[in-house]
Amino acid sequence: MSLLRLRNLSVEFATTGGRFRAVDQVDLDVDKGDVLAIVGESGSGKSVSMLALMGLLPWTAKVTADEMIFDGHDLSKMSARARRKIVGKDLAMIFQEPMSSLNPCFTVGFQIREALRIHLGMDRKAAQARALELFDLVGIPDPEQRLKAFPHQMSGGMNQRVMIAMAISCNPKLLIADEPTTALDVTIQAQILDLLVRLRDETGMGLVLITHDMGVVAETAQRVSVHYAGQKVEEQPVRPLFRSPHHPYTSALLAALPERATDKRLPTIPGVVPGQFDRPQGCLFSPRCPYADDHCRKVPPAPRGPDLGLARCHYPLNTDERLAS
Amino acid sequence: MLRYVLSRFATFLPTFIGVTLISFAFIRVLPGDPIIVMAGERGMTQERYDELVVQFGFDRPILAQYWDYLTGVLQGDLGNSYVTKRPVWDEFFALFPATLELSICAMIFAVALGLPAGVIAAMNRGKFFDRTLMSTALVGYSMPIFWWALLLIIVFSGNLGWTPVSGRIDLLYYFDDVTGFMLIDSLISGQDGAFTSAVRHLILPTIVLGTIPLAVIARQTRSAMLEVLGEDYIRTARAKGLPPGRINGLHALRNALIPVITVIGLSVGTLLAGAILTETIFSWPGIGKWMVDSIFRRDYPVVQGGLLLIAVMVMVVNLTVDLLYGLINPKIRKR
Known part of the structure; x- marks a missing residue:
């Protein structure tokens, strides 16, 4: 049993403009x-x-979680x-x-x-x-x-x-x-x-x-x-993540590292994280994603399997590399 | 710390000189002539009038008069009352204990209720207790003192007969002044019921005089606490797993005290001013009543001296407040 086990953790803030979901169904283990x-x-x-x-x-803030277990104690029930x-x-x-x-x-x-x-x-x-x-x-x-x-x-x-x-x-x-x-x-x-x-x-x-x-x-x-925007979009050990990110957002983050820039201009991710009133209907990253299509804009993606870094993406990147190795 | 104290003291002197100037000018700007007031309805001859003008020094240039006054003050001589011929100094300190006793009681009343009320209101922000308390405080703050006093007298002295209407103690009791504080003197006298009588006489004036400071302190404590409760170090205290009582009562309150102590210090000035109304209504023999009478009599030395002494009291209180800042928040000591 892991030391910390979070399952389906969500946090909603009551604001004057209604509920705002700051954390959305996050799973974590440490x-x-x-x-x-x-x-x-x-x-x-x-x-x-x-x-x-x-x-x-x-x-x-309203915190909900299926499990919030730390060291054998479920904190949400204490x-x-x-x-x-x-x-x-x-x-x-x-x-x-x-x-x-x-x-x-x-x-x-x-x-x-x-x-x-x-x-x-x-x-x-x-x-x-x-x-x-x-x-x-x-x-x-x-x-x-x-x-x-x-x-x-x-x-x-x-x-x-x-x-x-x-x-x-x-x-x-x-x-x-x-x-x-x-x-x-x-x-x-x-x-x-x-x-x-x-x-x-x-x-x-x-x-x-x-x-x-x-x-x-x-x-x-x-x-x-x-x-990204309250969701966990990808999780991997550090080396594979840097070598082959599966989620376009991870890939964009890595591309924005000055050490990795090949061009004169540092690549950036256009736009900002969606706020309370401009949450897209489908994938939350779709408005800023270079690979997004209509399917991405309409249907929110579910996390992929562990072999794809649990990426919340319809079209994960670097899938060939995994096959090749 | 010593430098801090000295730098605070350095600001004391100009304020002191300023107060002597204002109190000197203030009474002379008022229309009316103390000599004519002294003569009363009988009036006096022109010869006698001229003689008195010279005797009081009113024939000399105004700056020379001020210089005489200022040098006198610096040597501890506030002059004699035109009316009673007694030194202002003596009259003031014969009456001051009564005012001080009332003010201290009012202040204790205001702090003892206002501080916890503000803390509890802040902890229950937006809930019923908070709203009730803050509306009540607003009413208390806005209420005219004299009206509030009369209302209390009608209800508690008139209708219910629980408290006496005026004075410091029942006429049944007589004992000598030892400290000038009725509560202490009545205890020393050892007479049966004297102390209770003194307390009963104090209740209404204390409530009346303490109401505005109470409202101000409660509201200031609440807002200071709310501000502090949003600080990062309060989050740290909670992250340490400290119980809420310790977080609010120690970590937050200590930081919130700075603005609260400021208003407490400022309230002391209000108290001495408010004492004039309260003392008049309750026939409380303190300096408030004495000052009002002296203004009507154009008793220059008394008004000047009284104002100056009150101002010095307020200055001393505010100096103490300044020094307390440094004690409460070490960050201020450095500046």
Whole structure:
């Protein structure tokens, strides 16, 4: 049994213009020690699906799932109180903006010790010792002094390390990193990603990496799940995905990588992700897809088999290559 | 931190000078002549009038008069009342405890009810409790103080007979001022029922004076909490699996307190101003009533001194608020 098993996860937001489906029938599995990358443009529902798992969405969101099983517990059937025993302990998350994700009124030490005291019932002394150890682990120099610092006294990269230290403080089984490097400098980005992968190696926790940076995916992930407009459109291990993407959207994303550009102009995907009021009737990607025909525009495609990367497409790409090999 | 405190103090001095200037000019702009008011209906001879003009220094240039006043103030001399001939300083501090006692009670009333009400309203945003509370607060804020006071007196003192109509304590009790605070003095006196009587006299004025600050604090707390609850660090706190009570009461409230403390500080000014109406209605022997009387008598030193002392109180409160910001949110200390 996998560590995390999501089946048919959907999230709908009640808006003034009616219901808006931000996540649409998503299935995901993560094992221990797995690094799963979820990629897609802004508005593809990557973060929302993970926030739904954590139970962090506002009350306007309605979360439904056939299964939302984490470590043997079905989170969707638990009370809020029981869920709080798991969230923050076995299931942890870090966010995009480290500067605003820490409370400005408390020292970072207080914020780390708080989690330890609530979940593990540590006393002040034990929590302090563990916090020092954690700061050491995430590579924060001079931990004793830094624990007394307030978030505004540290850099974005340091704050993200604090967030990571806080997230892994109770030895979580699964860590969700929601675009952890987007707000950071490029040099710091690499350090933070290295740190996450190293921690995965050392603790054996599962890691879900939400990103829109294909370069990050190539360097860190084992499996990639591509999301578009709330749906999972393709999932493959990282190498086959880069070599032979089956969904036209994946292919277009990869073509837009600067490293892969052959032309003077960088290829882009025309148009934007459909919003609440311009959802197409058939395949959601059809208005932007170079291969789409009338059939695509009318009939929504179902996911294909595992050999085609579960691609939600009527005309998957690179099918010959599979036959040839 | 020390630099922060000193920089706050530096803004204190210009404000202080400004207040002396305004209070000095304010009373002199009003029509009316203190000497004629003093003479009363009998009037006085021109000779006596001229003599008094010289005695009070009204014959000197206005700037020289201000200079005399300012140098006096800086040496701690606020002058003597034209009417009672007693030092303004003494009169003020004989009456001030009554106002302070009333204001403190009103403030405690407003904060003790307003803060939790705002937090609970924010947690139940858009629901019945929130709507009821916020409409009530709006009514409380819009209501004229004197009308609200009369209404309460009619119902609770007149119809129900639960509370006394006016004064600080029943005439049955007599004891010496020790602190000037009736609640404390009545306890010290040890007389049976004195303390209860003092409390019963305080109830209505406290409610009347505290109503507007209560409404303002409740609404400000709610909006500050709503803003803070949408912040990223609240999401982090929830992601840590903290119980809602800790998230709202510690992580959110601490950040929401900055704007709330600001309105509490500003309310102190409103309280002292509102005290004038409340004290008049309830015959509360505080500085509000004293100031009103002095304005009618054109008692220049009293009005000037009273205004200045009230202004200094408000300034001290706001300075304290500024220092509290730094204590609550360490980010502000740096600026």
